Amino acid sequence: MSNQKLNIQWFPGHMTKAKREMQSMLSMVDMVIELRDARVPNASKNPLIDELVGQKPRLIVLTKIDKAEDEETKRWIQLLSNEYTVVVGVDVLHDNVKKIISENALFLMKEKRERQIKKGMNPRAVRCMVCGIPNVGKSTLINQIAAKKTLVTGDRPGVTKNTRWVKVNKDIELLDTPGVLWPKFEDEQIGILLAITGAIRDQVLPLEEVAYAALKYLKAYFPERLQEAYGVTIIENNYKLFLEIGRNRNLLQKGNEVDYNRTIETFMKDIRANRFGKITWERTDAVHE
The missing domain is CATH 1.10.1580.10 (Conserved Hypothetical Protein Ylqf; Chain: A; domain 2)
Known part of the structure; x- marks a missing residue:
């Protein structure tokens, strides 16, 4: 085994563009849905998302729980949860992701919607930005939720060919975004873990x-x-x-x-x-x- 130090930098130009787009789109949404791989819940976290999201309510969805250890997933859910963040584990292909996403998004936005109702307002649909690194199951989740008739495209600011609006139901709309990796891996162990699970191509490492x-x-x-x-x-x-x-x-x-x-x-x-x-x-x- 080589002792050569790994120097891992992988940030194609379209990822830089995706970061700019995410920044512009955050003003359009009420909360963020961040997908992570349950096998590597910390390594599959994108530090850029923390930087961009700030204190917006966040739903962390741990995908691929069918490939991760059940007890360890429970511990991760407990560790990652806080006052701004709800964490759930899903098997995207077999769970009712539409119901899970909808219920948890409404739970996170409950207080805001109740305040609007008290003021006599009729709350509009909760707008959620869906993000995550590549190969974490984001496209599969979106496709499970979105029948063709529910795809929304149009001239809203920030919407490009790489993004789309998906109407979950009358209460929830999702803004799909391109998968984003970060400029470089400060910790080479993160790169190794993402390579083990196939989140980055074998040619990179x-x-x-x-x-x-x-x-x-x-x-x-x-x-x-x-x-x-x-x-x-x-x-x-x-x-x-x-x-x-x-x-x-x-x-x-x-x-x-x-x-x-x-x-x-x-x-x-x-x-x-x-x-x-x-x-x-x-x-x-x-x-x-």
Whole structure:
């Protein structure tokens, strides 16, 4: 394993544009719905969103709970909740996300709407900006909510081909935004975690570095799952362990030698295919909010 320090910077021009658009659109909404990956709830947080959102009410939706550990997800929900923030976990493909989003958005905006009613006003639909880093399930969630007939496009300020309004019901409207990553990873561990879960392309980081980090974590927390998946004896030396995995998976090349690169690639594919079961790659007791 290389000891070379990772220098991770990945901020394409369209992401800079997306940040400007998000700033302009925040004035149009009442609250923010931020999607994060339940497997990496801290790493999938975008610091730019904290900076832009300020004290607006926020609903944090932890997606992919079907791939994360149930008890750890509960602990994350408790850790991330505060007076301005409600946190829920969802399986976007199987839960009633329309109901979950609607109920929690109305709960967050309840006091404001009640004040409007007392003043004799008829509260308009709550406008929510939906944001999150790429590959966190935002498009899937929006599509689950939005039948084609509910898509709203038009000349509202800030609406571009990269954004759309989605009418959930008479009380809730969503403003979809492009997925945004931040200018650089100050903490290389965040980049590693996002690479493990596939939030950033494998070409961005050295795949071997990512695989070694994932193997180390599995050895620490789920050694029995490694043994069950590959029929290996857990040993300290990661390079030799990968060779044993490659041999047991018959990932061989000429001369009956283990194809090391193919083994690394196969290992990462196995992680993303949930071969090891539900795994939360960040633990609440290791994160200081």
